[in-house]
Amino acid sequence: MTGTPIATTIALPDGLNAEETFEHWRLAVASIFEAQPAATDYRESFRGRLLTHHLGRFLIGTSSNSPLRTRRDEALVGAVGVDHILFQLYEKGEGEFEADGRDGRVKAGDLVCFDLSRRHAATLSKLDTVSIVMPRTLIHLPPRTIDTAHGMVIDGASPIGALLGQQLTALAATAARVTASDLDPITSFASTLLSVGLSVAGRGKVEDPAGVLALTLSSIRAHIENNLADPALSIDAISRHFGLSRSALYRIFEPLGGIADYIRDRRLERAALRLASVGTGRGAVARLGLACGFPSEASFSRAFRNRYGLTPREAILKARLRIDEAAADALEAEQNWIQAWLEDLASGRNG
DSSP states (O other): OOOOBBOOEOOOOOOOHHHHHHHHHHHTTTTTTTEEEESSSSHHHOOOEEEEEOSOOOOOOEEESSSSEEEEEEHHHHHHOOOOOEEEEEOOEEEEETTEEEEEEEEOOOOOEETTTTEEEEEEEEEEEEEEEEEGGSOOOOOHHHHHHOOOOOOOTTTHHHHHHHHHHHHHHHHHOOOOOHHHEEEHHHHHHHHHHHHHHHHOOOOOTTSSSSHHHHHHHHHHHHTHHHHHHHHHHHHHHHHHHHHHHHHHHHGOOOOOHHHHHHHHHHHHHGGGGSSTTHHHHHHHHHHOOSSHHHHHHHHHHHSSOHHHHHHHHHHHHHHIIIIHHHHHTTTHHHHHHHHHHHHHTHH
């Protein structure tokens, strides 16, 4: 059975000179990281290619580039405001990176994971890569496993690394032909692929994505995620909704650090990803806190400062300054289609 392909596919324009190629490439990936050419003669020497497919619930594509230095800092994280995972296969080339204090090196054939809600920086040789971006909520792993995977590398020479690389390459090769009837199984396949990859990166072993957490825990986490903005979301409310006692909830969430801390941390993480969306005028802090489920500006400010070491207002101004001074053109440029696609994944508008 065949159907009409549904992927939205965009590539860099043809016929560009080296300087134009770099500028288009830089703008296209500006929501993922800032890119600076390593060569001083990049205006004459830069070569780059980018082919990206939007499949409604995840992005996948291939890329090549001349040597670069890249950076995703806290200000860019706040300005872009997405909670997605980037998983990459280095088909050719190598790179050295730092991810939240963890140093790493990637060679041809290896795979690496980056959490787009956290910072990283890299120095890259001439590269060919295959990349997939997926919302955290579609990855069937405990939060701590995903957190541990940030900046972790899977050796491409290992059997599991070779298999993951082959499957990721095959997925990218078929993306343009995916039809509506293919979407659910393809998304399930991609989700399982990332879940296995991240479990290997984070823990050094394959975990069964369907059995990582009990169904009850998965259901409760989804309920929490869908109701974070509701100040009435509480331990008692969750107990009533699922017909569980408080002690049962405590036991279920004990591996994740406790249910109260889990809810608070997810609200703070959502707030940190929305710093650039609330404006800087009077009431911005209160609006952000209420939008993320905090009962008052005071409780939000106290929790935010304890977590991030600065007040919400300071963080909002910092994110705003980052946009105004460094990334306003990139975030608004037509060439940066990836920003709109990342927002689509976050909103769930495509599935």
